[in-house]
Amino acid sequence: MAVQAAQAASGTTVDSPAGGPGTVLGPAAALSCRECGERTPLGPVFACEACFGPLEIAYEFPGGGTSGPAGLRERIEAGPDNIWRYAPLLPVPADVAAKPNINPGFTKLVQADRLARELGVTGSLHIKDDSGNPTHSFKDRVVAIAVEAARAFGFTTLSCSSTGNLAGAVGAAAARAGLRSCVFIPHDLEQGKVVMAAVYGGELVGIEGNYDDVNRFCSELIGDPAGEGWGFVNVNLRPYYAEGSKTLAYEICEQLGWRLPDQLVVPIASGSQLTKIDKGLKELIALGLVEDKPYKIFGAQAEGCSPVSRAFKDGHDVVRPVRPETIAKSLAIGNPADGPYVLDIARRTGGAVEDVDDPRIVEAIKLLARTEGIFAETAGGVTVGVTKKLIEEGRLDPALTTVVLNTGDGLKTLDAVAPTTGMSAVIRPNLDSFREAGLAS
Ligand SMILES: Cc1ncc(COP(=O)(O)O)c(C=O)c1O
Numbered sequence: 179m180a181v182q183a184a185q186a187a188s189g190t191t192v193d194s195p196a197g198g199p200g201t202v203l204g205p206a207a208a209l210s211c212r213e214c215g216e217r218t219p220l221g222p223v224f225a226c227e228a229c230f231g232p233l234e235i236a237y238e239f240p241g242g243g244t245s246g247p248a249g250l251r252e253r254i255e256a257g258p259d260n261i262w263r264y265a266p267l268l269p270v271p272a273d274v275a276a277k278p279n280i281n282p283g284f285t286k287l288v289q290a291d292r293l294a295r296e297l298g299v300t301g302s303l304h305i306k307d308d309s310g311n312p313t314h315s316f317k318d319r320v321v322a323i324a325v326e327a328a329r330a331f332g333f334t335t336l337s338c339s340s341t342g343n344l345a346g347a348v349g350a351a352a353a354r355a356g357l358r359s360c361v362f363i364p365h366d367l368e369q370g371k372v373v374m375a376a377v378y379g380g381e382l383v384g385i386e387g388n389y390d391d392v393n394r395f396c397s398e399l400i401g402d403p404a405g406e407g408w409g410f411v412n413v414n415l416r417p418y419y420a421e422g423s424k425t426l427a428y429e430i431c432e433q434l435g436w437r438l439p440d441q442l443v444v445p446i447a448s449g450s451q452l453t454k455i456d457k458g459l460k461e462l463i464a465l466g467l468v469e470d471k472p473y474k475i476f477g478a479q480a481e482g483c484s485p486v487s488r489a490f491k492d493g494h495d496v497v498r499p500v501r502p503e504t505i506a507k508s509l510a511i512g513n514p515a516d517g518p519y520v521l522d523i524a525r526r527t528g529g530a531v532e533d534v535d536d537p538r539i540v541e542a543i544k545l546l547a548r549t550e551g552i553f554a555e556t557a558g559g560v561t562v563g564v565t566k567k568l569i570e571e572g573r574l575d576p577a578l579t580t581v582v583l584n585t586g587d588g589l590k591t592l593d594a595v596a597p598t599t600g601m602s603a604v605i606r607p608n609l610d611s612f613r614e615a616g617l618a619s
Pocket residue numbers: 315316317341342343344445446447448449450451452508509555557585586
């Protein structure tokens with residue numbers, strides 16, 4: 179096992195107690211390389227043996243084509259109010275909904291008319307509010323899929339490198355599944371993220387460094403006997419984990435009445451979520467579940483960590499790593515693994531990648547809260563702030579149907595708004611004092 183783990187660290191394969199041609203994970207047929215297309219049997223493998231490119235799940239959907247599997251739409255609509263309604267499109271066993279799981283998804287798609295008016299949107303504007311997940315971020319979706327892969331491959335410890343939200347999602351999912359967890363974060367994250375990650379009783383380790391240091395450390399750990407038998411959800415289980423983000427695309431379309439939105443604004447950390455939303459939309463088109471029409475995907479970053487936005491603006495295909503310096507810590511990945519794929523998607527769909535500075539992130543968090551009653555974490559401030567900027571610059575069409583993602587809960591990043599948010603007044607408990615404060619109608 180140690181030798182096999184070392185192979186994983188060198189970017190090739192890792193065998194495990196399970197995996198290989200006999201593994202059945204629903205419609206997942208194999209792993210396929212995003213660079214050269216080489217296929218590999220399902221297993222805890224994340225890089226192509228031929229070219230070291232990233233692997234992703236290749237599917238064989240029964241009866242695909244223009245009408246999709248018979249009765250698929252009806253089957254989905256009759257399914258549970260969580261991501262397992264889409265189990266026929268995910269790399270999970272058919273009986274997944276019956277297993278102990280934190281059952282994320284089917285979060286609200288909020289019609290944001292008051293925000294639309296403030297932003298000058300004449301079409302329809304929606305917030306996909308993923309703060310409503312069990313651990314209050316979209317990361318529950320990706321972890322739920324990774325847990326199924328960990329079970330299939332016989333891993334007993336669940337791990338990850340995290341900018342905060344993933345650590346909490348792994349802690350909760352492992353607790354529910356009865357697995358051990360040991361997760362790694364930069365040591366200086368927001369208290370809300372640290373407490374949320376620690377409360378589920380697993381090991382939480384702060385690393386003296388930024389996320390990119392944490393990630394490097396985890397790659398080393400996978401190659402060491404100390405990490406033997408560990409499923410790192412975003413490293414050796416990454417092909418499975420990443421597929422969880424497709425459910426955002428499925429839900430958005432289903433909630434729009436099985437229609438594609440015209441424009442989506444998606445946050446970028448590693449870029450995985452954005453690439454899988456695109457994959458999910460393309461699948462729905464191929465299966466005939468939505469009409470085939472163009473859509474644009476816009477990526478959003480914080481100015482203080484905007485390597486993909488920089489590359490987009492410079493017209494580059496490669497993303498030059500940066501050292502993050504922003505309040506949007508959940509998006510603070512200076513060397514984003516999926517950056518080049520994000521650039522491809524933004525360019526192919528006619529979207530863009532843009533960024534906003536920290537004061538505008540705070541402004542956008544408050545704007546969303548004041549207009550729609552949604553308290554977003556800093557990542558939501560980034561998407562709303564970028565949406566505002568793109569509309570002001572005439573790059574996002576205000577007359578179309580637009581979906582903006584809020585991927586996390588503001589309660590976890592109170593520090594961002596606390597300095598500029600507080601009580602209107604402190605008064606004595608009598609009416610005179612209330613009137614003196616100028617608050618009477
Ligand atoms: C709240 C939130 N939104 C978005 C993202 C972006 O995820 P990805 O790495 O898939 O781009 C993250 C990643 O940590 C996150 O925590």
